[in-house]
Amino acid sequence: MKVGLVGYSGVGKTTVFQWLTGVAPDPARIQQGQTGMAKVPDSRLAKMADKFKPKKTTYAEIAFLDTPGLLVGERKDNPRRLGVIREANGLLIVLDGFSGADPVQQLTQFREELNFADLEIVLNRIPKLEAGLKKARPPKEKEQDQAELELMHRLSAALEAGKPAHSLGLKPEEEKLIRSFQLLTLKKEVVLLSINEARLGQPIPPGLLAIAPNAIQAPVQLERELAELDEESRRAFMADLGLSGSCRDDVLRHIFTQMGRIVFFTVGPDECRSWAINRGDDAVEAASAIHTDLGKRFVRAEVISYEDFLQAGYSEKDAKANGTFRLEGKNYIVADGDVMHILASS
Numbered sequence: 001m002k003v004g005l006v007g008y009s010g011v012g013k014t015t016v017f018q019w020l021t022g023v024a025p026d027p028a029r030i031q032q033g034q035t036g037m038a039k040v041p042d043s044r045l046a047k048m049a050d051k052f053k054p055k056k057t058t059y060a061e062i063a064f065l066d067t068p069g070l071l072v073g074e075r076k077d078n079p080r081r082l083g084v085i086r087e088a089n090g091l092l093i094v095l096d097g098f099s100g101a102d103p104v105q106q107l108t109q110f111r112e113e114l115n116f117a118d119l120e121i122v123l124n125r126i127p128k129l130e131a132g133l134k135k136a137r138p139p140k141e142k143e144q145d146q147a148e149l150e151l152m153h154r155l156s157a158a159l160e161a162g163k164p165a166h167s168l169g170l171k172p173e174e175e176k177l178i179r180s181f182q183l184l185t186l187k188k189e190v191v192l193l194s195i196n197e198a199r200l201g202q203p204i205p206p207g208l209l210a211i212a213p214n215a216i217q218a219p220v221q222l223e224r225e226l227a228e229l230d231e232e233s234r235r236a237f238m239a240d241l242g243l244s245g246s247c248r249d250d251v252l253r254h255i256f257t258q259m260g261r262i263v264f265f266t267v268g269p270d271e272c273r274s275w276a277i278n279r280g281d282d283a284v285e286a287a288s289a290i291h292t293d294l295g296k297r298f299v300r301a302e303v304i305s306y307e308d309f310l311q312a313g314y315s316e317k318d319a320k321a322n323g324t325f326r327l328e329g330k331n332y333i334v335a336d337g338d339v340m341h342i343l344a345s346s
């Protein structure tokens with residue numbers, strides 16, 4: 001999963017990128033977008049790794065894409081600047097909460113930029129579809145183009161009214177029709193308010209939560225600077241500021257969940273690992289996340305929930321004895337924290 005860091009220039013995106021991924025920003029790569037990985041922290045996996053002492057412990061990851069920011073007042077040029085994030089699966093909208101700027105105004109204005117960029121794509125597509133429909137072509141193709149055209153008209157009406165594409169609640173088959181356009185206002189979004197020390201301990205502005213219920217805040221630059229100190233100075237500084245810990249782990253988990261992702265685990269003496277899948281994925285899709293071939297050869301999955309596994313002292317034998325160990329088929333919908341073993345045909 002790739003999450004694009006977006007927002008206006010100077011709001012702290014690159015600082016967030018560094019904080020979350022630990023990757024040093026490379027000015028030469030910013031125009032095309034710079035990618036860095038962050039492991040999704042999981043105390044359940046850490047505990048199982050303690051028990052199994054595997055050769056390797058592997059965490060599911062999120063790829064973050066740092067992008068050049070938009071410029072205020074350059075609405076005409078901003079769609080081009082947004083081009084690099086079309087390939088991202090979701091957006092992390094960064095807001096400046098350290099220089100006194102109004103977060104609600106920033107977010108409202110930024111969402112207008114996203115709408116505008118999508119509207120441009122939709123308005124470009126409509127005349128092409130109309131021209132195509134006037135030509136003699138196989139009826140099947142025309143039918144499909146007609147359906148796309150109707151959808152594009154609905155989209156342009158919504159976008160022109162200032163509503164994002166996701167507000168239309170498109171059906172899966174409709175989303176499929178327009179998937180190739182990678183509309184920005186169809187992507188999942190999380191809002192991150194980057195705050196300064198003065199705002200530590202204060203709640204997220206209610207006005208912001210009203211327009212972005214999943215918004216979070218973090219003292220990003222402060223935490224990034226603290227991370228560079230040695231243990232002793234870090235403790236002293238944190239005590240001074242009244243901080244009990246870093247919120248980086250919480251932020252990463254929040255982003256992961258809000259992007260509609262969950263994990264399942266595989267455990268053993270060689271490797272303990274968390275695997276990212278979409279909420280709602282079935283056992284075959286989970287197997288495919290491990291290896292495409294494993295999905296194709298899927299027969300059954302041995303499944304135990306993390307809680308039951310913990311209850312059984314992480315012992316498969318004990319779990320079998322107390323009946324919490326299950327055998328599931330292809331259509332089983334995987335739950336977050338399932339510990340799985342995939343049985344495949346040879």
Ligand SMILES: Nc1nc2c(ncn2[C@@H]2O[C@H](COP(=O)(O)OP(=O)(O)O)[C@@H](O)[C@H]2O)c(=O)[nH]1
Pocket residue numbers: 007008009010011012013014015016069098194195196219220221222
């Ligand atoms: N005081 C303060 N300054 C910050 C914070 N985050 C970023 N900055 C500063 O804001 C400027 C722009 O940050 P940067 O991450 O490059 O923003 P970008 O243009 O969105 O990538 C830099 O001078 C940062 O040092 C923060 O949390 N607090």
Ligand SMILES: [Mg+2]
Pocket residue numbers: 013014015067068069
């Ligand atoms: Mg930057």
